[in-house]
Amino acid sequence: MMVSMLETTRHPTNMNPTIEHYKSDAIEVLPGDLSLGIILMCEHASNHIPTQYDNLGLPSDQIERHIAYDIGAQAVIRKLSVSLGIPAILTRYSRLLIDPNRALDDPTLVMQLSDGAVIPGNAYISDQETAHRTKTYYTPYHDGLKQLVDRSLDQGKPPILISVHSFTDRWKKISRPWEIGILWDKDPRLPQIFLQALAQTRPAATIGDNEPYSGRLIKDSMYSHATSRGLAHALIELRQDLIREENGQEKWATILRDIIQNIQANPKQLKLLHSQQNFGSYICPDNPATR
């Protein structure tokens, strides 16, 4: 049997123990060396819905669908975190409960309809229940991520934020050609490196530049934690059919690992990436932090 490169790579020994042991019912923080200045994020890692919610009234096959989580994304993040020895923060609940990648005033924060499925447990949600889900699930993710960013900044190294998501291979019966998409707003530092590296590594593949979605999503996680603080970042979208199984997850984790390792070996790029720069934002031009 072929031994996986990713599985044989060890964690460094200088991991921050307080980060290593940070764990709650809502989030998981994978251990890693924060001084490397890279933080991995996975907002749609899990399809878990606590039992008291009774699957939000959905049949169990709906919970297995992409509407509940980003299929394959968690496995890719875990492999990346282990192989690079860098910390990652993951949610441990379904986006159907509350979506951590939305602003609190976004109408899709608690989805009532997703890709043709009505979510009964969300249809008549009270303000009180929304507040409860915010406190119990949404806030721990953002607090945890902010802690990681703050600690990295305290160590004098503005961190690079990389989030991994996945998208369906079809949308409304139309095939999506992109294998991977790099989503971004106005800060080109990390997206351009990824786009160029992917074009070289996979010349025959269709690579999405702000496809299949735009990275210009008002007050999403990247906006709140990276854009508004001038931190280099990229949101990576992988097509679900490519990372549904273990071998695909391994393959894409390796592709992303190699790109990140090349960045880590390039002092000029690192200097550019580990600096706080305000590039502004297409989505929040009125916000003084990102104008």
Ligand SMILES: [Zn+2]
């Ligand atoms: Zn997602």
